[in-house]
Amino acid sequence: MPEIDTSRAHPARMYDYLLGGKDHFEADREAIGALLKAVPNARTGARENRAFLGRAVRFLVAEAGIRQFLDIGSGLPTANNVHEVAQSIAPGTRVVYVDNDPIVMAHARALLTSHPSGQTAYVQADLHDPESVLGHPAVRETLDFGQPVALMLLAVLHFLPDDQDPAGIVSTLLGALPPGSYLVASQTTADFHDEATAADGIQAVRRAGVPFQSRSAAEFGDLAFTGLKLVAPGLVPVSEWRPETEPGLIPPPGEVGYLGAVARKP
Numbered sequence: 656m657p658e659i660d661t662s663r664a665h666p667a668r669m670y671d672y673l674l675g676g677k678d679h680f681e682a683d684r685e686a687i688g689a690l691l692k693a694v695p696n697a698r699t700g701a702r703e704n705r706a707f708l709g710r711a712v713r714f715l716v717a718e719a720g721i722r723q724f725l726d727i728g729s730g731l732p733t734a735n736n737v738h739e740v741a742q743s744i745a746p747g748t749r750v751v752y753v754d755n756d757p758i759v760m761a762h763a764r765a766l767l768t769s770h771p772s773g774q775t776a777y778v779q780a781d782l783h784d785p786e787s788v789l790g791h792p793a794v795r796e797t798l799d800f801g802q803p804v805a806l807m808l809l810a811v812l813h814f815l816p817d818d819q820d821p822a823g824i825v826s827t828l829l830g831a832l833p834p835g836s837y838l839v840a841s842q843t844t845a846d847f848h849d850e851a852t853a854a855d856g857i858q859a860v861r862r863a864g865v866p867f868q869s870r871s872a873a874e875f876g877d878l879a880f881t882g883l884k885l886v887a888p889g890l891v892p893v894s895e896w897r898p899e900t901e902p903g904l905i906p907p908p909g910e911v912g913y914l915g916a917v918a919r920k921p
């Protein structure tokens with residue numbers, strides 16, 4: 656079992672704490688405490704991002720006919736993991752989860768509760784090295800790269816600043832997938848915050864030792880969705896992507912702070 660360093664904040668555990676989970680340590684809670692001071696609605700954003708994930712998976716399985724998912728930066732198991740949502744509609748769906756945090760590996764059993772007619776796998780790998788994900792035996796055994804795959808990159812690209820070439824990484828991953836595949840991606844934005852709030856929020860995460868870059872809709876669109884065909888309604892605050900609640904119950908973009916989209920590889 657890989658070493659889990661509890662002395663430093665880690666994104667998977669910070670996000671778990673934001674979502675009200677139970678797998679986090681003092682350093683993670685301190686980092687989130689500082690973030691909540693700067694951005695008091697940060698919990699709303701995490702919950703809305705998770706709800707977007709569920710709606711996007713349901714769309715892909717029920718309407719786009721997708722039966723394979725590659726979920727990178729999957730996070731700790733929580734409610735409505737990708738395979739649970741997908742297999743509730745199409746039990747034969749196959750899902751590979753990838754994360755670089757050893758704590759996710761330690762809890763991965765909860766991600767491997769596949770319906771018997773489908774399949775799930777967990778791979779510890781780093782998004783910085785997309786070839787190691789694409790070439791991993793568990794990925795190759797679980798997914799058929801001759802058939803469309805939905806690549807899921809939710810709330811993970813903001814941990815890759817531009818100098819780490821996130822656009823090149825996304826392009827390498829998409830390049831390995833056949834036409835008709837999809838990308839679902841979300842990330843934090845400061846588009847709906849005033850500059851001081853945004854800067855304080857970003858600094859709170861960076862001070863905890865976690866590389867972090869917020870992006871505008873234009874920057875995120877260029878990075879992730881260039882050359883793809885956006886599914887309506889396009890790149891929007893995640894709460895506004897095919898919402899299932901009444902308009903009056905959708906939190907305003909400034910409380911959400913995440914952009915997301917679903918797009919098809921032509």
Ligand SMILES: C[S@@+](CC[C@H](N)C(=O)[O-])C[C@H]1O[C@@H](n2cnc3c(N)ncnc32)[C@H](O)[C@@H]1O
Binds near residue numbers: 730731
């Ligand atoms: C905020 S959580 C998002 C979880 C889930 N995708 C969601 O949107 O609900 C981000 C996850 O990305 C993982 N992560 C961060 N950097 C990564 C990298 N370079 N490679 C793989 N996973 C990474 C973290 O460990 C964490 O579990």
